[in-house]
Amino acid sequence: MKPFHQPPHQMPHSADAPSKSMASQFAVRRGDECANCGLCKRVCIYGVHERLEEDPRFMAPPKQEMCRGCLRCVMECPRNAITVVPNADSDVENIILFEASTGKVPVSGAGYGGRFGGYGFDGIWLDMSEIVRPTRDGIHGREYISTVVEIGRFPPYLKFGDGEVEKSMEELFTIEVPFPILFREVSAMDSVVECILEATSKLGTYMIVSEDTYDAYPSYRDNMLVEVDVESGMMDEQRTITRVEVRSGIEELVYKLFKNGCAIVHLTARGDGRSYDGKFAGDIVESVHDYLMSKGVREVASIVFSGGILKAEHVPKSLILGADAVAIDKPLLIALEYADCLSSDLSIDWGVQRIINLMCSWRDQLLEVLGAMGMRDVRRIRGEKGRAMFMRDLENEFIQNCGFEVHENDDGT
Amino acid sequence: MTTELKIYPKVKIAPHSILDSINTKVIVRNENCIACGTCESVCINKAHTRPRGYNTVITLPEKCEFCGKCVENCPMNALSIERNMLMDVMGDSRWTPELIISTWKQASTGSSPTSIECEVGRSGGGFDRLHFKFRDRAVKKEYVDTSIELNKRESGPRIRIDVPWYGGGMSYGSISKNVMLARAIAAKEWNTFTCTGEGGYPEELVPYKDHVITQIATGLFGVSEETIKRARIVEFKYAQGAKPGLGGHLLADKVTPDVAKMREVVPYRSLFSPFPFHSVYSIEDHKKHVDWVRAIKPELVVSAKVSTPSDVDMVAIGVYYAGANIVHIDGGYGGTGAAPNIAKKNIAMPLEYAIPKVHRFLEHEGVRDEIVLIASGGIRSVYDIAKAIALGADGAVIGTAELVALGCRRCGNCESGRGCPLGIATTDPELSCEIDVDWASQRLINLFASWKEQLVEILRKVGVESVEELRGRTDLLRYEGAKI
Ligand code: SF4
Numbered sequence: 001m002k003p004f005h006q007p008p009h010q011m012p013h014s015a016d017a018p019s020k021s022m023a024s025q026f027a028v029r030r031g032d033e034c035a036n037c038g039l040c041k042r043v044c045i046y047g048v049h050e051r052l053e054e055d056p057r058f059m060a061p062p063k064q065e066m067c068r069g070c071l072r073c074v075m076e077c078p079r080n081a082i083t084v085v086p087n088a089d090s091d092v093e094n095i096i097l098f099e100a101s102t103g104k105v106p107v108s109g110a111g112y113g114g115r116f117g118g119y120g121f122d123g124i125w126l127d128m129s130e131i132v133r134p135t136r137d138g139i140h141g142r143e144y145i146s147t148v149v150e151i152g153r154f155p156p157y158l159k160f161g162d163g164e165v166e167k168s169m170e171e172l173f174t175i176e177v178p179f180p181i182l183f184r185e186v187s188a189m190d191s192v193v194e195c196i197l198e199a200t201s202k203l204g205t206y207m208i209v210s211e212d213t214y215d216a217y218p219s220y221r222d223n224m225l226v227e228v229d230v231e232s233g234m235m236d237e238q239r240t241i242t243r244v245e246v247r248s249g250i251e252e253l254v255y256k257l258f259k260n261g262c263a264i265v266h267l268t269a270r271g272d273g274r275s276y277d278g279k280f281a282g283d284i285v286e287s288v289h290d291y292l293m294s295k296g297v298r299e300v301a302s303i304v305f306s307g308g309i310l311k312a313e314h315v316p317k318s319l320i321l322g323a324d325a326v327a328i329d330k331p332l333l334i335a336l337e338y339a340d341c342l343s344s345d346l347s348i349d350w351g352v353q354r355i356i357n358l359m360c361s362w363r364d365q366l367l368e369v370l371g372a373m374g375m376r377d378v379r380r381i382r383g384e385k386g387r388a389m390f391m392r393d394l395e396n397e398f399i400q401n402c403g404f405e406v407h408e409n410d411d412g413t
Numbered sequence: 414m415t416t417e418l419k420i421y422p423k424v425k426i427a428p429h430s431i432l433d434s435i436n437t438k439v440i441v442r443n444e445n446c447i448a449c450g451t452c453e454s455v456c457i458n459k460a461h462t463r464p465r466g467y468n469t470v471i472t473l474p475e476k477c478e479f480c481g482k483c484v485e486n487c488p489m490n491a492l493s494i495e496r497n498m499l500m501d502v503m504g505d506s507r508w509t510p511e512l513i514i515s516t517w518k519q520a521s522t523g524s525s526p527t528s529i530e531c532e533v534g535r536s537g538g539g540f541d542r543l544h545f546k547f548r549d550r551a552v553k554k555e556y557v558d559t560s561i562e563l564n565k566r567e568s569g570p571r572i573r574i575d576v577p578w579y580g581g582g583m584s585y586g587s588i589s590k591n592v593m594l595a596r597a598i599a600a601k602e603w604n605t606f607t608c609t610g611e612g613g614y615p616e617e618l619v620p621y622k623d624h625v626i627t628q629i630a631t632g633l634f635g636v637s638e639e640t641i642k643r644a645r646i647v648e649f650k651y652a653q654g655a656k657p658g659l660g661g662h663l664l665a666d667k668v669t670p671d672v673a674k675m676r677e678v679v680p681y682r683s684l685f686s687p688f689p690f691h692s693v694y695s696i697e698d699h700k701k702h703v704d705w706v707r708a709i710k711p712e713l714v715v716s717a718k719v720s721t722p723s724d725v726d727m728v729a730i731g732v733y734y735a736g737a738n739i740v741h742i743d744g745g746y747g748g749t750g751a752a753p754n755i756a757k758k759n760i761a762m763p764l765e766y767a768i769p770k771v772h773r774f775l776e777h778e779g780v781r782d783e784i785v786l787i788a789s790g791g792i793r794s795v796y797d798i799a800k801a802i803a804l805g806a807d808g809a810v811i812g813t814a815e816l817v818a819l820g821c822r823r824c825g826n827c828e829s830g831r832g833c834p835l836g837i838a839t840t841d842p843e844l845s846c847e848i849d850v851d852w853a854s855q856r857l858i859n860l861f862a863s864w865k866e867q868l869v870e871i872l873r874k875v876g877v878e879s880v881e882e883l884r885g886r887t888d889l890l891r892y893e894g895a896k897i
Pocket residue numbers: 030033034035036037038039040041059076077078079080081082
């Protein structure tokens with residue numbers, strides 16, 4: 001039997017593992033109009049603009065990877081010679097690259113500049129704990145916040161025989177994951193897969209794999225879960241996770257799986273976070289969770305949710321909607337700069353460190369959020385919709401409070 | 414009321430050679446120009462000129478108002494008006510480039526440019542979906558009252574400010590001393606307030622002490638009996654919207670020896686203000702706080718700054734019963750200091766939802782007229798202030814807008830390394846010299862003047878005679894139908 005109280009999990013240490021592509025956030029160009037006056041060198045405090053070393057009469061090409069986008073050079077250049085353009089559509093990627101390089105929590109000044117609310121995860125705000133809550137423990141107590149989750153098959157109730165908890169419990173399959181994030185198998189070169197597997201075992205989490213991969217990498221089996229299809233009927237075997245595609249009306253199916261001894265159900269949505277019938281997958285996870293609760297079986301098995309988890313904030317939000325853990329794949333590939341290193345120059349050590357960094361950062365962000373919510377155990381937010389605020393509710397309350405007339409359209413807000 | 418005779422601070426042009434030349438559009442002259450001088454003579458703004466002794470014509474972009482006359486009249490088709498490329502890279506969906514440029518112009522000139530859309534941003538929700546229902550029968554009265562009272566309880570001193578906004582807490586350490594000083598000067602000129610933030614009370618602010626709020630935050634950095642006695646208003650910062658539940662955070666680089674001295678700490682070590690006050694776990698404890706400062710100075714007006722959890726209404730009523738005069742709710746989208754990105758958007762509700770919730774609740778409890786509700790966190794312009802008031806607040810607290818007036822372009826680099834490259838949010842001795850106190854305070858005075866003018870205009874057009882009358886008048890607002 002496992003000890004009842006686990007000491008807080010030690011994460012492997014994060015360490016610098018700089019991105020290879022030096023993906024710069026901004027493209028800085030100096031046009032032919034430049035008169036080499038050197039003003040930009042003076043105004044840029046980040047050292048983007050320097051003179052050519054071999055011929056200081058001319059400006060060197062801008063070191064754009066150092067640019068922070070303050071636009072000072074653009075505004076001050078007397079010849080309007082400089083353009084600074086943010087590298088498009090890389091918001092999510094930039095954040096992951098930063099996290100993977102440093103293992104740190106992204107921090108910035110100047111408030112929030114994004115959209116007000118939005119679809120899916122963007123329409124959910126986590127609640128925080130104001131002065132009047134007694135169970136608060138400050139952010140400095142975060143080493144006491146636990147991010148460990150247990151997933152697998154649990155007995156619906158304890159059975160006692162001869163004054164002992166009955167043996168059959170031992171046969172139930174449960175695993176303990178240090179933070180509620182599993183990895184999904186990626187279709188990529190062997191070295192990438194190996195990298196992720198090595199990181200998986202260092203981090204103590206699990207990778208959801210096909211049977212072929214399970215056979216191909218025997219040394220990592222301790223950190224693998226074999227994914228089986230609903231139809232295959234193998235779902236009650238140890239170390240399996242049963243894949244169910246997220247679409248409306250799967251509640252009954254998942255309920256049956258739970259009833260029939262399945263240990264872990266893997267609800268997979270499309271890569272954009274939508275269900276296979278085009279809805280926000282989180283809503284369906286929520287309704288599956290609620291259905292299982294109403295049938296009184298939610299606690300016997302676990303739900304892992306995947307699809308569209310690209311940011312650290314998606315993890316607590318998925319848990320609040322009812323998943324026990326999430327699984328990710330795309331962030332791993334972004335962290336490994338997979339598109340940029342198709343060749344065999346992927347160093348395993350570097351790659352493993354990148355993934356460790358990414359997870360350290362995400363776990364730290366989870367801690368920030370849990371700290372703010374006044375929660376000391378991540379398991380307590382599972383399905384806790386009371387600890388989140390949903391745009392649909394806030395919007396209705398707002399409209400009511402203000403007496404506005406609104407012509408709804410079904411865009412999901 | 415006597416305020417009618419008040420003399421308002423003078424608007425003086427506070428130019429900035431770079432910021433003034435930036436607009437939403439640019440005028441471009443191509444190589445076909447033969448320097449005939451036609452554009453010089455047709456332009457009523459004198460935006461084109463042939464410098465003496467030169468055979469070329471140049472454009473002074475800060476003067477151009479894009480009327481297009483020169484473009485029409487140029488015999489060589491050498492001129493064109495184009496979109497400024499900066500519009501694509503500057504700002505974000507809350508602080509649109511238009512809004513930033515318009516704030517710069519207001520700070521330079523003291524009036525708002527009519528040609529730039531600055532009423533709403535593009536965030537797709539909240540203030541950006543609210544519009545005033547302007548009516549035809551505007552208030553004829555010359556005088557429209559924009560002042561508000563900050564103490565509505567029976568006891569304690571009356572404190573009336575001339576405009577329904579005051580400056581939020583930005584600590585010495587997060588912003589430079591020059592900027593702090595400029596804010597205090599502008600606050601005094603406009604008979605309103607600014608706030609120390611949690612970084613101590615620099616001596617230079619003492620001459621403005623009647624217009625400076627002393628903030629007491631969880632780290633208690635630089636708080637002393639003396640700084641409490643100096644103040645007319647003391648603000649307890651229980652939480653802040655940008656990082657609700659996380660406390661304050663000043664990264665090591667910004668803790669220069671000067672800052673460290675003020676805060677009585679070791680230089681170049683990251684500073685954390687814990688969350689929450691470890692002496693406050695209930696509303697009774699908050700009452701203890703209020704009693705504590707009132708024991709030091711009985712006639713204090715006390716404000717409690719809280720963020721916006723789902724039970725913000727309960728928090729507000731608790732704050733009232735503990736004896737505070739002002740409940741200051743800080744929504745998540747504002748903030749100027751360093752915050753983890755995950756906390757900025759995802760924790761606590763947006764301000765726009767929180768205001769009517771608290772307002773209605775205080776009304777139901779029958780105490781609405783004894784407590785002042787101040788809103789902050791994502792207030793960008795005077796339109797936002799007016800909307801917040803129409804939603805139910807008494808007034809608003811601003812922060813970022815003041816920094817933008819000084820040239821901030823919201824690049825978000827304030828927290829790292831030496832801080833703001835423009836010398837605004839920094840304590841780097843060299844960089845802070847970029848901001849001159851007189852110039853900066855004049856810019857803030859100008860911004861407030863422009864805001865006040867626009868506020869009067871808004872009040873007249875919705876048909877109310879004072880800003881106090883606007884409070885809670887959601888019937889004067891139109892909410893754009895659900896749309897993403
Ligand atoms: S400020 Fe402009 S003209 Fe001067 S060196 Fe830089 S790019 Fe060239």
